[in-house]
Amino acid sequence: MKDAIRIDKLLACIVxxxxxxxxxxxxxxxxxxxGLKVKENYQIYSKLVDRNRILGYNVLNLKSPVSLEARxxxxxxxxxxxRKWQVVKLESSPRKFVQKDLGKKGLFASLFVxxxxxxxxxxxxxxAPVSR
Amino acid sequence: xxKLITPRIRKVLxxxxxxxxxxxxxxxxxxLGAARPLSKLASDQYKTFECLLPRRGIIYDRNLKELAxxxxxxxxxxxxxxxxxxxxxxxxxxxxxDIDKDKIAGMFxxxxxxxxxARKVEPxxxxxxxxxxxxxxxxxxxxxxxxPNKELASHITGFVGLDDSGLEGIELKYDKFLKGxxxxxxTIRDAKRREVPGYEYREIPPADGNDIVLTIDSVIQAFxxxxxxxxxxxxxxxGGSIVVMDPHTGDILALANRPTYDLNDISGYSIxxxxxxxxxxxxxxxxxxKMVTASAVLEEAAVKPEDEFFCENxxxxxxxxxxxxxKPYGWLPFKDVIKYSSNxxxxxxxxxxxxxxxxxxxxxxxxxxxxxIDLPGEVGGIVRPPSKWSKLSLCSISMGQExxxxxxxxxxxxxxxxxxxxxIRPRVIDRIQDKAGNALERFESKRQHRVVxxxxxxxxxxxxxxxxxxxxxxxxxxxxxxxxxxxGTAQKVEENGTYSRSKFMASFIGFLPFDEPRFVIAIVMDExxxxxxxxxxxxxxxxxxxxxxMRYYKLPPRSYKN
Numbered sequence: 001m002k003d004a005i006r007i008d009k010l011l012a013c014i015v016x017x018x019x020x021x022x023x024x025x026x027x028x029x030x031x032x033x034x035g036l037k038v039k040e041n042y043q044i045y046s047k048l049v050d051r052n053r054i055l056g057y058n059v060l061n062l063k064s065p066v067s068l069e070a071r072x073x074x075x076x077x078x079x080x081x082x083r084k085w086q087v088v089k090l091e092s093s094p095r096k097f098v099q100k101d102l103g104k105k106g107l108f109a110s111l112f113v114x115x116x117x118x119x120x121x122x123x124x125x126x127x128a129p130v131s132r
Numbered sequence: 133x134x135k136l137i138t139p140r141i142r143k144v145l146x147x148x149x150x151x152x153x154x155x156x157x158x159x160x161x162x163x164l165g166a167a168r169p170l171s172k173l174a175s176d177q178y179k180t181f182e183c184l185l186p187r188r189g190i191i192y193d194r195n196l197k198e199l200a201x202x203x204x205x206x207x208x209x210x211x212x213x214x215x216x217x218x219x220x221x222x223x224x225x226x227x228x229x230d231i232d233k234d235k236i237a238g239m240f241x242x243x244x245x246x247x248x249x250a251r252k253v254e255p256x257x258x259x260x261x262x263x264x265x266x267x268x269x270x271x272x273x274x275x276x277x278x279x280p281n282k283e284l285a286s287h288i289t290g291f292v293g294l295d296d297s298g299l300e301g302i303e304l305k306y307d308k309f310l311k312g313x314x315x316x317x318x319t320i321r322d323a324k325r326r327e328v329p330g331y332e333y334r335e336i337p338p339a340d341g342n343d344i345v346l347t348i349d350s351v352i353q354a355f356x357x358x359x360x361x362x363x364x365x366x367x368x369x370x371g372g373s374i375v376v377m378d379p380h381t382g383d384i385l386a387l388a389n390r391p392t393y394d395l396n397d398i399s400g401y402s403i404x405x406x407x408x409x410x411x412x413x414x415x416x417x418x419x420x421x422k423m424v425t426a427s428a429v430l431e432e433a434a435v436k437p438e439d440e441f442f443c444e445n446x447x448x449x450x451x452x453x454x455x456x457x458x459k460p461y462g463w464l465p466f467k468d469v470i471k472y473s474s475n476x477x478x479x480x481x482x483x484x485x486x487x488x489x490x491x492x493x494x495x496x497x498x499x500x501x502x503x504x505i506d507l508p509g510e511v512g513g514i515v516r517p518p519s520k521w522s523k524l525s526l527c528s529i530s531m532g533q534e535x536x537x538x539x540x541x542x543x544x545x546x547x548x549x550x551x552x553x554x555x556i557r558p559r560v561i562d563r564i565q566d567k568a569g570n571a572l573e574r575f576e577s578k579r580q581h582r583v584v585x586x587x588x589x590x591x592x593x594x595x596x597x598x599x600x601x602x603x604x605x606x607x608x609x610x611x612x613x614x615x616x617x618x619x620g621t622a623q624k625v626e627e628n629g630t631y632s633r634s635k636f637m638a639s640f641i642g643f644l645p646f647d648e649p650r651f652v653i654a655i656v657m658d659e660x661x662x663x664x665x666x667x668x669x670x671x672x673x674x675x676x677x678x679x680x681x682m683r684y685y686k687l688p689p690r691s692y693k694n
Contacts, residue, residue, distance in 0.1 A: 032328065032329070035328070035329025036326065036329065038329060039326075039327055039329055050203065050204045050273075051255070053201075053203045053204070054203045054205075054255060057201060057203055057278050057280050060198060060280035060281075061280040061281075061282075063280075064280050064281040064282065064284065065281070065284065065350065065351070065354035065355075066281055066282050066283060066284050066354070067282070069354075069358065
């Protein structure tokens with residue numbers, strides 16, 4: 001009977017040890033998998049950063065004076081410097097106030113306001129330099 | 133216990149004991165006998181030591197607009213021993229990479245485990261190659277230099293080779309600052325060659341290259357290049373250069389040459405197009421050099437602006453040689469001698485100071501030695517000492533013959549007059565900075581020595597104003613800004629040593645406004661045709677560039693009387 005108890009204890013010890021060992025192995029495998037996942041994500045991140053940088057340079061390329069001039073020349077758009085007697089009026093913020101005021105008049109009032117058929121949207125410089 | 137351990141179990145246990153004993157013996161043998169070679173074999177398989185390439189520094193213009201930067205692109209390599217169905221693979225890769233099929237097939241036959249297929253391919257090409265799913269093809273990231281402005285300021289920035297080391301321009305001269313230093317990474321890899329994170333990981337990150345901020349303004353550079361290009365094409369010139377400079381600081385705001393080249397695709401251009409003519413080519417300046425003679429005779433008080441000179445009605449015999457003017461003139465005050473660019477009047481004025489004194493001023497204006505501009509390949513030009521001058525040399529040199537200069541030297545010389553009489557070293561680089569924008573080295577502008585007195589400088593500026601105001605440089609007039617300058621039309625020297633009658637160097641060197649100069653512009657055109665006069669070919673370029681320069685800096689026009 002005593003021997004039977006001892007063997008039970010031995011078996012229990014073996015089971016516990018095996019469980020602990022397996023847990024350790026499982027934990028190491030999880031650490032390894034998580035590490036791989038982190039690595040993969042980092043690779044995706046660096047890939048996106050590289051892509052961002054390439055796109056950033058493409059934008060710089062498109063914005064460069066050389067490219068813009070080539071495009072204007074291709075379209076045969078001739079831009080001249082204004083003469084002394086010419087007045088160049090640059091629209092900026094005042095237009096926004098007019099639009100805001102129109103908005104405040106309400107739907108009924110705005111029905112009687114003649115709006116522009118085609119109005120250029122405000123030019124927003126959306127390009128942000130590539131972060132480094 | 134007797135019941136539990138039956139004879140059968142006992143046999144199994146004995147067997148296990150024998151097996152474990154054998155294993156222990158084997159372990160002892162491995163540990164004591166073959167440990168070293170085996171552990172080296174294993175570590176070679178799972179430990180990796182990789183070099184991490186640094187990111188090359190960025191080249192900015194003075195407003196921190198990028199002129200050169202780097203992106204990471206994949207290079208494609210192949211392991212010929214792994215590739216299956218080589219013929220089909222070569223055909224498919226040939227279509228995607230636009231490389232001859234036989235050339236790729238040749239790569240497949242190489243007896244190596246690593247062959248470069250294509251370096252630094254575009255992302256679209258890379259994706260197309262990945263879609264082919266060819267075994268034995270791999271990718272390695274490599275930095276590629278990109279120049280978003282293509283040919284803009286190409287002769288200043290220069291370019292790099294395939295290994296990312298500088299080959300021309302700033303890229304070459306400041307390579308050690310730009311390239312940075314590589315790092316390394318030590319990791320463990322699994323059977324699939326994936327990095328095992330968290331195990332024996334050591335890394336020394338690469339030190340990225342430092343950034344360089346130039347004195348160039350890309351906007352000024354763009355319109356200077358545009359106007360130079362237009363004149364270069366209009367007059368079918370062999371070459372052309374333009375330099376825009378701040379005479380007070382020595383900052384080169386624009387420097388361009390024609391022909392030029394696209395920095396992103398240098399293979400399609402000749403070496404001639406890549407040459408920075410503004411500093412690498414020297415030529416006889418011709419009449420534009422008369423500003424030096426005028427400065428010398430005025431500073432030496434040998435001549436006053438109102439002194440009259442008889443210009444021999446266009447033909448003057450001296451030491452057995454006959455000199456000519458482009459138009460016959462009689463008596464002219466000295467200021468008009470320069471205004472109408474009379475050779476005879478200029479050489480007569482030079483005769484008043486003699487060779488040694490003229491030579492001293494030539495050297496003071498910086499001719500005959502390098503300006504020290506931060507660009508590679510500069511030539512100093514040739515100025516012989518008076519001991520080697522012939523009897524004709526004084527007359528010839530006074531009107532810009534028998535000596536050679538480069539365009540930047542001419543710009544520096546006229547800057548000395550524009551800034552009140554000091555020689556100033558030209559500079560292309562403002563500072564070298566780290567990634568955080570902290571300046572590591574500043575290239576301060578330096579006034580080097582006095583060339584002429586402030587009074588003489590002002591006097592010469594007034595005379596040069598006359599050149600534009602009714603003289604040979606009328607086409608350079610910019611309404612409201614009162615430019616001044618000097619035209620030059622020099623005959624080129626033929627191979628047999630005689631002056632050519634059909635090949636000319638046209639030039640216009642000027643500044644504006646003449647009383648408080650802000651900018652110096654030097655334009656030189658090599659062999660323009662059919663027109664060849666500096667006043668016809670180069671002065672209009674000056675006018676156009678100066679006009680845009682004034683608008684760019686929002687300098688209001690003014691009225692000036694006197």
